[in-house]
Amino acid sequence: MNGRSLHSLRVRLAVTLALLVALAVGVVAAVAWATYTLVGAVDRTRVTAVSDAGPLLVGLLVLAACAMVVAHSRYGYRRVLESVDASPLEADDPDTHGLRPHVQRFAQAADVEVPAVAVATEREPTSFTVGNGTDATLVVTEGLLEVLSEDELEAVLAHEVAHLANRDAxxxxxxxxVGSISEGLFARERRIGTWLQFLLTIGSVTVVLVLVAIPILVLSVAYLVVSVLARVVLAAGAITVGVHAQTREYAADRAGAELAGDPAALASALETLAAAGPPETDARTQFHASSTLGIVPYALTDTDEPGVPSSLARWVPDADSELDRAAWVRGLSSASGRVGRALEWRPSTHPPVAERVERLRRQARES
Incomplete structure (x- = not known):
C-alpha cells in the first residue's frame, strides 16, 4: 500500500476515534441530564449542589465516555463473535481448507501477530476480522468456504490479515x-412502551385514569427521550462507521492482493461473494457489527432494531399515498416522503464491488 493511502487511512481512523469519544460523551451527557432533571423534580437543593460542581462533573463526563470507548475496544469483539456463534479453531479441530496455515503465512509476511481463526455456521458468504489491540480473530462463514475456490479463499484470508497490518481492525x-448502545436503548424503548400501553389500557376507565395519569405522563416523557436518543445514537454510529469504512476496504484490497500475490484472485472472490449473497440488502440493517466489518456487507445475525424507522419517519406519509389526488396533497405527500427517506439515510459501509474489482484488475495489470 502506498504512503499516501496509508496516511489517508490513518487520518480517517483518528477522526473515527474522535467521533466515537464524542458520541460516548453525548450518550453519557444525555443520561446525566435525565438524572439531573429527575433529581431536580424531587429535591431542588441537590440540584444546586450538583450545579456548583460543574467543572468536576464535566471532567467525570469525559472520563466516563473514554472508559466506554476503552471498554468497547477491549470487550466489543467478544460480543461480535458471540453474536455469530463463532468459536476459534482449536489445535485438534479439523481444518480441511488449511485456514490456519494460510493465515499464519500471511501474518508472518505482514509482520503481525497471527490471529485466531474461527468458522461461523452461517450460510451468508462473508469474512471479517475483529480485535481489541492485543487479540484478534479472523472469521469466515461456512457459506464462504462453500462458494470460493482455493485461490479465492487464500486471497480473502490475505485481505483480512491486511486489516490487521493496516491497524484498522x-x-x-x-x-x-458501538451500535450495541442503540440496541440497548431500543430494548428499553420496547419495555417502556409495553408499560405505557398497559397503563393507557387500564386508564381507559375514567376512575382509574386519575390514579395513573402521573405515571402515564412520566413514561411518555421517558419513552420519547429514549426513542429519540436510540435513533440519534444509531445514526451517529452509522456516520462514524462511514468515515473510514470505504477507505479501509480499498486499503485492505490492495494490501491483501500484494500479500497473496494475485490481485485477480481477490477480484474474482469479490465477484463470487457478491453474486452468491442476497440480491437486496436493506441499508438500514448494514450496521450490525458483522456486516460493517465484513468483506461484503451481509449481516449474519437477524436483528430488526437497526432497521426500525426514526420516530419522525414513521409518522411521515408515503409519497405514493392514495388518500387524495388533489395537487396540493400530492405535493405535500411527495415532500414528506422525501423527508422520510432523508431520515432513513445511512452512509455506505462498503465501496461498490464493481469499483473494488476494477481497482484490483488494474493492480493485476500493473504488477
Whole structure:
C-alpha cells in the first residue's frame, strides 16, 4: 500500500476515534441530564449542589465516555463473535481448507501477530476480522468456504490479515460494536412502551385514569427521550462507521492482493461473494457489527432494531399515498416522503464491488 493511502487511512481512523469519544460523551451527557432533571423534580437543593460542581462533573463526563470507548475496544469483539456463534479453531479441530496455515503465512509476511481463526455456521458468504489491540480473530462463514475456490479463499484470508497490518481492525470493531448502545436503548424503548400501553389500557376507565395519569405522563416523557436518543445514537454510529469504512476496504484490497500475490484472485472472490449473497440488502440493517466489518456487507445475525424507522419517519406519509389526488396533497405527500427517506439515510459501509474489482484488475495489470 502506498504512503499516501496509508496516511489517508490513518487520518480517517483518528477522526473515527474522535467521533466515537464524542458520541460516548453525548450518550453519557444525555443520561446525566435525565438524572439531573429527575433529581431536580424531587429535591431542588441537590440540584444546586450538583450545579456548583460543574467543572468536576464535566471532567467525570469525559472520563466516563473514554472508559466506554476503552471498554468497547477491549470487550466489543467478544460480543461480535458471540453474536455469530463463532468459536476459534482449536489445535485438534479439523481444518480441511488449511485456514490456519494460510493465515499464519500471511501474518508472518505482514509482520503481525497471527490471529485466531474461527468458522461461523452461517450460510451468508462473508469474512471479517475483529480485535481489541492485543487479540484478534479472523472469521469466515461456512457459506464462504462453500462458494470460493482455493485461490479465492487464500486471497480473502490475505485481505483480512491486511486489516490487521493496516491497524484498522480494532478501531473498526469499536465503531461497529458501538451500535450495541442503540440496541440497548431500543430494548428499553420496547419495555417502556409495553408499560405505557398497559397503563393507557387500564386508564381507559375514567376512575382509574386519575390514579395513573402521573405515571402515564412520566413514561411518555421517558419513552420519547429514549426513542429519540436510540435513533440519534444509531445514526451517529452509522456516520462514524462511514468515515473510514470505504477507505479501509480499498486499503485492505490492495494490501491483501500484494500479500497473496494475485490481485485477480481477490477480484474474482469479490465477484463470487457478491453474486452468491442476497440480491437486496436493506441499508438500514448494514450496521450490525458483522456486516460493517465484513468483506461484503451481509449481516449474519437477524436483528430488526437497526432497521426500525426514526420516530419522525414513521409518522411521515408515503409519497405514493392514495388518500387524495388533489395537487396540493400530492405535493405535500411527495415532500414528506422525501423527508422520510432523508431520515432513513445511512452512509455506505462498503465501496461498490464493481469499483473494488476494477481497482484490483488494474493492480493485476500493473504488477
Amino acid at each position: 480494532t478501531v473498526a470493531t469499536v465503531a461497529a460494536t
